[in-house]
Amino acid sequence: MKFAHPIALALAGAAMLAYPALAQDVTISVGFGPVIDTPYGQGHVKWQRLLEEKSGGSMELEIFPSDQLGNGKQMLDQMLLGEPLCYSTDASFFAELGVPDMSIVQAPFLFESWDQAERLFDSDWWASLEDQLAAKGVKVVAHNWRYGERQTLTNVLVEHPADFAGLKIRAPQAAIYVKTFEHLGASPTPMALAEVYTSLQQGVIDGLENPLSVIHGGKYQEAAKFLLIDNHMRTVNLMGCSTALYDSLTPEQQALLSETAREAGAYQNGLLEASNEEVLAQLVAEGVTVTEADFQEFAAAVESFYNDPAFSGWSEGLHQKVLDIMNAE
Template sequence: MKLKKVMALTMAGAMAATTLTACGSSSSTTETTKAAETTAAAAADTTAAAAADNGSSDAETVLQVAFENSISEPVGQGWEKAQEIIKEKSGGKMAIEIYPDSQLGDKSSLIDSMLLGENVCTLADGAFYADYGVPDFGIVFGPFLFDSWDQVWKLVDSDWYKEQCGKLEEKGLKIIASNWIYGERHTLTNVPVNTVDDLKGLKIRVPSNEIQSKGFDVLGATSTGMALGDVYQALQTKTIDGAENPLATLYGRKLHEVAKYLILDGHVKNFTTWVVSADWFNSLPEEQQTWLLETAEEAGEYNNEVQQAADAEYLQKMKDEGVTVVEPSEEVLAGFKEKAQPFYEMGADFGWSDGLYDTVKKAMGAE
């Protein structure tokens, strides 16, 4: 997508220069022709550089993987690993191009592209899938739902989860992996937060979906939906008072430079999923579908190793760079969990099935 735009600009520049040559006097013809050649060469260099940056190739099938995060974060490293894996599996027939830092737009615009059948992929979660027609999926992003990662993986392996994936595919979106740890989501603010009561009235940035918005509102904060790329400036100008995300993202986006208080509340154990157009996926030969699914799964395992190793490093870096870190006691966390419970009584607001909370708790082994 990006490369096509660069190539179009290259052609436009060359054509414009050629037109000037045809219309100009004979004395300027040579100079104008040289300018056209220089413009074309420079744009060609830019195209080549862009191809090298995102891993573009001449493979017969290409998937453009785009996300709002930095390439230096574990998810970025995971997809760099995926490039190697799929090249080996497919013998070069398939390739992955990587577009970090919102280069192809935000999550919602990428998902809209998928619904048009485009060959793009992004990370998304149950909260977004709830907004795209599978309401029960949203519960996986509820505050303080999981007590351990073991409960997360048990739920992902359950029949209930498979049913939700099937419903999502009927809506046009195909999940290709659900085993990526994005991290425990913590809260970074520009004023101290030591207990759940300290969140009262604070404007906290959340991704733009209903589940995460109401999940933070119920804790006493005022949620503010916003694209990740806009958060740094919003914190800097005090348009918002804080943001929540895993440590890798908070540090990767340098948000700690403009908000100096971090509470390790772990309000969501955020496993993420990678999603593509169902129409695009189903158009692939079965062999290519298998290569892609296996690649996404194996890259997820690599991501998890990187993510777990990086968390301690990110936390120490934030401390070294002046962030005050609060590690809440079990008593304080109990206060957060108690405050969150009314969220699970709002099922009718989200269009949830009757008894969904109990169904999910049973599926993850926490009856």
């Protein structure tokens, strides 16, 4: 797949798949799913400014919201081909590139707090997984972008796990999401975020799952009026680029790319935390009915998830290892 956008390094005469050593100006295209007017979108705007300022204008990001450059799977495929791109999404997508253990961080009802998630992502165990991913062709430059607590918006009232039976729920195109809603009894329907609004209006799907900021930013509440606060996942996104791109940068440029990505991630996290309460109030004001899920009830409903054959590639004892790391004092 080729894009009409200028996704190339700004180096005269550079071929798409053959990167010379870069010593001067660099332009990198960065894609992501949410719309620009969300904390996530504004985090990318912050990153764009930080990188330009700290590099003295020699490094520049071109940002493309709403999956304009392609959805998560398409973007990762492009990275493996060596395209000079950055893309941020959750670990389950990266896991499908050949590091299956990564996907467990997206298991439903795993994290009860952000502290647990941060402890896991900052561990030596996680660093080893990022090394494995780099060997597959994708370099993680930041792992601190909180995508948020994921909630579920539907066009019918959902209060208990049994209420999901037969509902067509939009899910990202990764096994971890598909299996989560299968184990809740729903019919998961993968599609790009850009297609969700129309699909809700036309009855192609009955709902979607995402953080509050993304739900409100996409105006999906105009087509579905029931919000379940279930916190089924606490998602931390990875900011990745092709190793071909990363290795073409000088050490100074590599450090700047990672440093500014992490700083922008922390900025985004602050925006997200501040906006959640406000967004929830806005959704209620727009006629959305809000239901608080019983976390333990839903967690019990998906216990079978950890024995699903789809995750037979996980290392033996992985679930317990993760619990031990994230609960360590």
